[in-house]
Amino acid sequence: MTYYEIILGVLLIISSLLITIVVLLQEGKNAGLSGAIAGGAETFFGKNKGRTIEQKLVKVTKFISIFFFVLVLAATLLLTFLKK
Secondary structure, three states, rough: OOHHHHHHHHHHHHHHHHHHHHHHHOOOOOOOOHHHHHOOOHHHHHHHHHHHHHHHHHHHHHHHHHHHHHHHHHHHHHHHHOEE
16 A cells, blocks of 8 residues: 555544534534424524534534545546556
C-alpha cells in the first residue's frame, strides 16, 4: 500500500464516522401523535432555539456528505488510474 492509499482510507473512515455521529445527533422528523399534541404547547422562542441547532446539524451533515462523496470519487479515480 502506498501513502496516498493509507491517507485516503483514514480520511474515509473518519468522515464516515462523523456522518454517523452527526446524523444520530439530529432529531427525528416525524414525532407521531405525541409530537402533534405536544407541539402546540411549545413557545415561539423554544421552537426557534431548537431549529437553529437542528439547522446547523443539517448543514454539517450536508458538508460532510459532500466531502465524503468527493473523497470516494477521488479515491476511485486515483486508485484506478495510478495502479496501471
